[in-house]
Amino acid sequence: MNCTRRNFLIGGSTTLFLSGFFPKISFASMQKKNLIIISLRGGMDGLTAVPVIGDKRLKKLRKKLILEDVLKLNSDFGLHPKLEIFHQLWKEDKAAFVHATNIPYTGRSHFDGQNLMETGAHIPYKEKTGWLGRGLLASDIVGKGLAISLPMPLLLRGVPQNNNFFPSPDFVETKLIDQIYDEFKGDHNELIKSTLDTIRQRPLSMQIATDSEDRKKLALEAAKQLKDQSGPRVAVFELDGFDTHAAQGGVDGAHADELEEVNEIVKILYENLGKAFDNTLILTLTEFGRTIKQNGGYGTEHGYGSAILMAGGLLKKSQVYTDWPGLKKKELFEGRDLNSTIDSRAVYNSAMSICFNKDPEFLRREVFWGDDLPNLTEELFKI
Amino acid sequence: MSLNFYRRVAFGLSPQDKLPQEPLSWALNQLNSVPDFLWKGSIPTEKELRKKYGEWVYGDREVLRKKFKNDKNAYRQAKDELRIKTGERYFELNEHAIRHYQTKYGAQPVFERFWLFWGNHFAISEKDFLAEFSTGPYQREVIRPNMVKTFEDMVQAVTTSWCMIHHLDNSESVGPNSKRGVESRDTINENHARELLELHTVSPSAGYTQEDVIQLAYIMTGWSHKWSRKTLETGDVWFDQEKHQKGDKIVLGKKYKNDAKRELAKVIHDLATHPICIKFVSTKLCRHFISDEPTEEMINPVIEAWNKSNGNLIEIHKAVITQAFKYNDTSHKFHPPEIWLMQLSRMFDLDIPLSAEKMNYAFKSKPTGRQGQLSWILREIGNSPYRAKQPNGWSDFEVDWVSPELLLRRFWFASVELPILIKSQNRSHGFILRCLKNNFEDHENMASLIHQFRFGTSDKDLGRQYGIICNLPGVLKV
Numbered sequence: 030m031n032c033t034r035r036n037f038l039i040g041g042s043t044t045l046f047l048s049g050f051f052p053k054i055s056f057a058s059m060q061k062k063n064l065i066i067i068s069l070r071g072g073m074d075g076l077t078a079v080p081v082i083g084d085k086r087l088k089k090l091r092k093k094l095i096l097e098d099v100l101k102l103n104s105d106f107g108l109h110p111k112l113e114i115f116h117q118l119w120k121e122d123k124a125a126f127v128h129a130t131n132i133p134y135t136g137r138s139h140f141d142g143q144n145l146m147e148t149g150a151h152i153p154y155k156e157k158t159g160w161l162g163r164g165l166l167a168s169d170i171v172g173k174g175l176a177i178s179l180p181m182p183l184l185l186r187g188v189p190q191n192n193n194f195f196p197s198p199d200f201v202e203t204k205l206i207d208q209i210y211d212e213f214k215g216d217h218n219e220l221i222k223s224t225l226d227t228i229r230q231r232p233l234s235m236q237i238a239t240d241s242e243d244r245k246k247l248a249l250e251a252a253k254q255l256k257d258q259s260g261p262r263v264a265v266f267e268l269d270g271f272d273t274h275a276a277q278g279g280v281d282g283a284h285a286d287e288l289e290e291v292n293e294i295v296k297i298l299y300e301n302l303g304k305a306f307d308n309t310l311i312l313t314l315t316e317f318g319r320t321i322k323q324n325g326g327y328g329t330e331h332g333y334g335s336a337i338l339m340a341g342g343l344l345k346k347s348q349v350y351t352d353w354p355g356l357k358k359k360e361l362f363e364g365r366d367l368n369s370t371i372d373s374r375a376v377y378n379s380a381m382s383i384c385f386n387k388d389p390e391f392l393r394r395e396v397f398w399g400d401d402l403p404n405l406t407e408e409l410f411k412i
Numbered sequence: 413m414s415l416n417f418y419r420r421v422a423f424g425l426s427p428q429d430k431l432p433q434e435p436l437s438w439a440l441n442q443l444n445s446v447p448d449f450l451w452k453g454s455i456p457t458e459k460e461l462r463k464k465y466g467e468w469v470y471g472d473r474e475v476l477r478k479k480f481k482n483d484k485n486a487y488r489q490a491k492d493e494l495r496i497k498t499g500e501r502y503f504e505l506n507e508h509a510i511r512h513y514q515t516k517y518g519a520q521p522v523f524e525r526f527w528l529f530w531g532n533h534f535a536i537s538e539k540d541f542l543a544e545f546s547t548g549p550y551q552r553e554v555i556r557p558n559m560v561k562t563f564e565d566m567v568q569a570v571t572t573s574w575c576m577i578h579h580l581d582n583s584e585s586v587g588p589n590s591k592r593g594v595e596s597r598d599t600i601n602e603n604h605a606r607e608l609l610e611l612h613t614v615s616p617s618a619g620y621t622q623e624d625v626i627q628l629a630y631i632m633t634g635w636s637h638k639w640s641r642k643t644l645e646t647g648d649v650w651f652d653q654e655k656h657q658k659g660d661k662i663v664l665g666k667k668y669k670n671d672a673k674r675e676l677a678k679v680i681h682d683l684a685t686h687p688i689c690i691k692f693v694s695t696k697l698c699r700h701f702i703s704d705e706p707t708e709e710m711i712n713p714v715i716e717a718w719n720k721s722n723g724n725l726i727e728i729h730k731a732v733i734t735q736a737f738k739y740n741d742t743s744h745k746f747h748p749p750e751i752w753l754m755q756l757s758r759m760f761d762l763d764i765p766l767s768a769e770k771m772n773y774a775f776k777s778k779p780t781g782r783q784g785q786l787s788w789i790l791r792e793i794g795n796s797p798y799r800a801k802q803p804n805g806w807s808d809f810e811v812d813w814v815s816p817e818l819l820l821r822r823f824w825f826a827s828v829e830l831p832i833l834i835k836s837q838n839r840s841h842g843f844i845l846r847c848l849k850n851n852f853e854d855h856e857n858m859a860s861l862i863h864q865f866r867f868g869t870s871d872k873d874l875g876r877q878y879g880i881i882c883n884l885p886g887v888l889k890v
Contacts, residue, residue: 070802137622138610140804153616157811179794180807181815193815198792201823205879209823212861216885220814228816269801274581274603325598326584331606363622 062343063255063309064384065264065298066161066184066377067291070143071272073315074329075336076367077284079126079349080107086356090322094329096279102126106349110280111289114296118340119347123306125409127337127376128351131317131369135362137331139272142316147183149374149397158187160377160396161263167395168385172227175254175261177247182265184314190227192261194254196246248294252301255309262384266294271315275326283328295340307342310380310410314373320365321356332366337376343383343411350409375402376409383410414853416890417740421701421733422521423751423758425850427843436737442520443729446560449552450517451510453768458549461503462574465545466646468498473644500544502773504798505787507548509765511797512786515754516765523559526729528751528797529700530555533693534570534612535805536579536798547798550575562723563693564684567612571604571680572635574649580604580803583636583645585629587657600657605629607803613683614664615692624664630657631668631675690718697728699808701736703743710735710743746810746889749795749822756826756882759851760844762833764789789829793821810889822888827879831871834878841866844877852886 080099081087088095099107100116106128108116118124134145141153149160159182165174166188174191176182185191210225247266254260268290273283291313299306318335334354354360354368362368374397381396382389382404389404406412418424418432421439425431432438449455456464471494480487495501515524534555536547554573558566570576577583585605586598593599605628609620634656638647651673661668661675666682668675683689694714698706717731747755757764765771765786773779790796794813800806807813844862848855861884862877881887 136616137625138606138616139802140610141616176815179815179817179821180812186811193817195817197817197821197824199824199828201820201827202879205823205827205876208861208880209883212880212884218885218889220811221819221885221888224814224816224819228820231816272603272802274601275584322599324584325586325601326581328581328584328601330602 059386060308061258061260061262061305062384062386063262063264063302063305063341064161064380065251065255065266065309065311065341067266067268067294067311067313067338068146068182068184069271069287069291069313069315070267070269071139071287071315072142072317072319072331073271073287073313073335074273074277074284074319074332075128075130075334076318076321077277077279078109078112078288078338079128079336080109081105081353081356082107084356087321092323093327094277094279094323098280102347102349105353109285109288111285112292112338114292114299115338115340118295118299122346123340123342123344125339125344125347126349126351127339127371127373127409128349129334129354129367129369130337130351130371130373130376131334132373133369134317135333137317137333139316139331144183146314146316149377159184160374161185161265161381162187162191163396164378164381164385164387164392165263167392168381168387170262170385172230173260173262175251175264176267177251177264178267182267184265185263189223190230192227192231194247194250196250244290245293245297248297249301252298255298256302256305268294273319274324274328274330277323277328291338299340309341310343310384311338311340312377312380313338314377318367318369321361321367322365330365333362334367334369337373339409345408345410350405372400372402374400375405378402379405379409382406383412414741415851416853416886417737418851419747419755420740420745420890421736422525423515423755426516426758427761427838427847427850429850431850436734439522439733439737440730442522443526443726443733444560445520446557447514447518447520447523449510449514451513451768453509453771454506454773455510455552456503456549458546458553458574461545461549462646463643464498464500464503465541466643468494468500468541468545469644469646470642471498496777497775499773499775500541502775502779502783504544504548505779505783506771506773507551507798508787508790509768509771510548510552512754512757512765516757516762521758522733525701525751526559527551527556529697530559530566531797532800532805533696534566534576535800535803536575537800537803537805539579542575542579543796543798546575546578551798559725559729561725562684563718563725563728564681564723566725567608567680567684568677570612571608571632571676572649574637574646577604577635577637577649578645580607582632583639585633585636586655587630587633589658590633590656591654592652593655593657600626600629600633602626602629605632608632608680609683611804613680613689613692614686615688617692618664618686618688620664627661627663628679630659630661631663631679633657634673635676685723690715690723694718694728696808697732698735701732701745702739703745704809704811710739744889746813748806748808748813749793749818750790750797752822752882752888753789753793753795753825756830757833759847760830760878761835761838761847762830763835764833789825793825794818819883823879823883826882827875830878830882831874834874839869839874841877844881848881854886858884 115124132146144153147159148156150156161184172190174185176193179195251264270287277284319329319332352370354370393402476490518524531551558569580603581601582604585601586593588599606625634652694711698710714731717727721727848858865876
């Protein structure tokens with residue numbers, strides 16, 4: 030922990046210089062910290078997950094989508110009833126929310142938006158690496174990223190030897206892997222070569238034959254890996270289906286089903302990480318929020334500001350961290366969406382700083398091109 | 413020109429295929445007409461399958477849920493019976509068989525590759541029961557016949573198809589000043605309008621604004637399914653004037669006069685012939701056939717052919733193939749898992765899909781494991797074609813298909829599942845050598861890698877041979 034603090038005091042480039050001098054053993058003897066990102070594709074509705082309480086305008090504009098019995102967080106905000114694990118953790122200072130936040134993208138396209146939420150950039154498709162991958166690389170943490178999905182998410186690209194995991198139907202003989210590896214030696218394809226490297230190095234425990242449809246087992250396996258002191262330090266989950274243009278629903282319905290899945294993953298991680306949960310941060314990531322007003326199909330349209338759901342023992346306290354912009358017409362973005370008053374990349378940058386033991390200033394420059402992202406470590410996390 | 417051209421633009425050569433004398437004209441000649449489906453089993457129409465879709469949702473939502481509302485177990489059992497009766501678990505398997513039969517045996521495999529391309533460009537992603545009942549017939553009846561017409565014709569057909577309208581919620585869209593909008597205070601749903609711009613035609617590089625999306629959504633209001641108490645959302649698509657936004661609309665700076673159902677065709681005409689649309693789609697075509705990052709030199713002749721022919725897809729396809737031929741030996745393309753599987757199936761004459769007789773279904777019990785085998789394989793290698801996660805379809809970039817787990821799935825398929833699919837008469841070492849010679853310049857080198865396993869004919873022995881052969885650098889990519 031000390032070294033994190035010193036990083037802050039020393040700052041930027043000196044840190045980079047000094048970090049080389051830290052004897053490896055001092056890092057190894059520290060408790061491993063886990064950063065878990067859950068990607069919510071389609072545009073998560075922050076106002077459904079963490080609704081503002083008693084706003085008459087919201088009630089009027091969302092007649093068919095209003096939640097009757099929200100879980101209470103504080104005098105201003107409630108929580109969707111399907112997010113009950115967050116409510117339980119809230120009472121132990123292990124859940125918190127950032128509200129009215131988003132990446133600096135206002136274009137309302139899923140695919141441009143998802144590209145930017147993963148690259149952290151300003152122009153879609155320009156960057157080929159993810160902010161998390163770059164953060165790992167800048168922190169000299171190689172081979173410690175784990176994706177719980179079939180493809181390697183863009184978010185994790187940019188650092189070599191990430192693993193991914195999705196239970197497969199059967200084993201593959203090690204000998205075959207070695208043979209294919211040999212044949213690729215002379216090939217120019219670096220991506221496949223480095224992926225084959227990862228395959229050869231990965232523990233046998235990751236090759237388990239089981240039912241890949243069962244998300245519970247996936248989260249369970251991820252917890253097992255993360256708990257291992259020498260295992261991955263970063264995990265990425267992928268959920269889609271948040272694009273509820275129709276039949277979004279309130280307490281039940283399409284958006285509620287998706288939130289229930291988030292809840293399930295966090296619950297399994299919490300129950301199975303054991304003590305490691307205290308050294309863990311779980312954060313959600315989405316491309317945008319949704320319109321205030323319900324649309325023709327009792328759903329909502331693509332919007333702007335959303336919320337970040339957070340859980341884990343590295344949180345400072347239970348809070349809804351926000352600079353609330355209000356929901357009056359003139360306070361909305363383009364008169365229709367919840368505004369974003371916090372660049373969500375500041376939250377992710379600060380979270381990486383905590384989990385990777387790096388100065389946030391340093392990461393901001395290395396990962397986000399020096400963009401103006403305030404340091405939120407003291408406000409949000411345990412330093 | 414190397415033999416990999418037959419995999420670049422098609423699925424390689426089967427043991428029965430003759431080596432073409434003129435590879436380029438062999439490929440170009442396949443694009444003039446729409447080949448019939450070869451599948452000998454049942455090929456139900458889109459309308460028939462939509463009727464089944466209706467029976468399924470009506471039966472579940474309106475009958476069973478009410479009847480068994482207090483008995484969860486009885487409900488589950490009745491629902492499973494309804495799945496069987498309506499073919500809810502069957503039709504997608506049959507669609508995969510029709511599709512893979514065509515790519516394995518078709519005499520115009522190059523045409524089939526374009527069929528896969530367009531089906532993915534105008535993708536239907538996983539939503540409701542579309543994959544179970546509707547995406548397959550949409551590919552057959554909406555995408556396929558339009559491949560010898562113009563791009564604009566295809567956009568018109570896709571945009572007003574039941575499948576796309578349901579997929580992107582356009583039935584839910586109501587013009588706020590329309591008769592219905594005034595009565596119910598309902599409003600537009602932007603989903604379909606946004607994807608028509610972003611994915612199907614001009615792409616975000618056209619610089620449209622949120623107001624353009626809204627205005628296009630206004631134009632599209634009224635295009636919806638006919639709803640009835642018995643068929644619910646599965647009625648035919650029609651133009652419902654009562655939902656249509658009145659007044660003129662402006663999209664990308666052009667005014668469209670208040671003209672009811674005729675507005676849509678006009679705006680589609682302008683979008684589908686927009687220079688940025690032409691560039692965007694030409695680039696995607698070159699990306700699919702030539703390289704992840706096609707250069708201007710690769711793309712420009714396709715754009716020229718597009719402009720010269722006014723968007724005639726036959727001419728556009730020919731230009732793409734001509735470019736693929738030109739760059740065959742100097743560019744690399746890593747193929748997604750389904751195309752790789754189709755190539756292995758054709759080159760090695762694998763025993764998939766199941767024969768039409770065995771795919772026959774009596775709607776009396778669950779489909780058998782064998783009937784579900786191909787679909788299961790597709791899912792496990794990560795590329796179940798009618799279940800893209802999002803409306804932008806499956807990625808055409810190598811980086812999205814290379815991960816430890818996705819590569820391991822290919823190793824698994826080739827070494828564990830594929831041997832079971834080698835026909836009994838093809839289990840000799842001589843067979844694999846012949847197939848390699850048909851399809852690869854460096855077949856001798858490949859043969860030497862499996863020489864040590866030449867005497868074995870068990871599944872395990874074959875797994876050792878095919879496991880490595882199918883995952884060599886020159887097989888995973890062309």
